[in-house]
Amino acid sequence: MNKTLKLTIAAVATCISALAFAADNTKSMRGVDVSTPDQAAETKAYVGKRPGSSGDKVARTFSTQPPVIPHSIENFDEINLENNQCMDCHAAANFKKKNAPKVGDSHFITREGKKLEEASSARYNCVQCHVPQVDAPPLVENEFKGDAPKKATKKN
Ligand code: HEC
Numbered sequence: 498m499n500k501t502l503k504l505t506i507a508a509v510a511t512c513i514s515a516l517a518f519a520a521d522n523t524k525s526m527r528g529v530d531v532s533t534p535d536q537a538a539e540t541k542a543y544v545g546k547r548p549g550s551s552g553d554k555v556a557r558t559f560s561t562q563p564p565v566i567p568h569s570i571e572n573f574d575e576i577n578l579e580n581n582q583c584m585d586c587h588a589a590a591n592f593k594k595k596n597a598p599k600v601g602d603s604h605f606i607t608r609e610g611k612k613l614e615e616a617s618s619a620r621y622n623c624v625q626c627h628v629p630q631v632d633a634p635p636l637v638e639n640e641f642k643g644d645a646p647k648k649a650t651k652k653n
């Protein structure tokens with residue numbers, strides 16, 4: 498074996514052992530070994546209780562944000578073709594007698610900008626945009642400052 502080849506082999510061997518050493522000391526950011534399956538996050542309880550019993554609404558943080566649901570939706574039936582319990586309280590025809598807020602103004606406008614009497618069917622699946630609130634602190638620190646609409650921030 499010539500000298501250069503020997504040196505090369507020695508150098509490669511050093512690199513490999515250095516890498517192996519580094520690998521042994523690597524800690525993943527999620528705190529468990531990278532090869533172990535992800536642990537399911539802790540289940541958090543919804544903050545809100547029965548509709549009508551929630552106190553302050555949750556502040557909106559930007560103008561086109563669907564407000565989070567301040568009450569629990571746990572015992573509601575799933576939204577399907579025949580049933581939409583959300584509409585029992587929030588529809589234009591029902592909200593007054595149920596003392597609930599009416600669905601947002603944007604829900605009465607079609608994609609083409611036409612005004613409707615009742616909420617657009619494109620908004621039928623409420624929980625695709627509105628989610629109940631849980632008390633979950635941000636996962637990482639951040640300085641996000643929203644662009645909250647005045648109408649919604651006044652009350653909070
Ligand atoms: C029994 C009546 C009732 C039902 C059913 C109901 N809500 Fe509500 N909802 C209310 C009332 C009353 C409020 C006002 C806050 C409170 O007192 O809980 C409210 C508040 C809200 C708000 C907050 C609006 C804002 O301006 O911040 C959202 C969003 C909402 N509901 C969505 C839903 C969705 C989605 C469903 C179906 C999964 C639903 N609600 C079912 C009565 C109801």
Ligand code: HEC
Nearest residue numbers: 561562563583587598599600601602603620621622623626
């Ligand atoms: C495509 C997303 C989307 C869907 C689907 C949707 N919403 Fe909304 N909702 C919004 C956004 C965005 C706002 C805030 C802007 C506004 O007021 O229209 C809002 C506002 C609201 C508000 C507050 C209104 C106010 O005057 O402050 C209520 C209550 C509400 N939605 C209920 C519902 C219910 C009930 C359904 C199902 C029948 C539903 N939404 C479906 C996006 C959605």
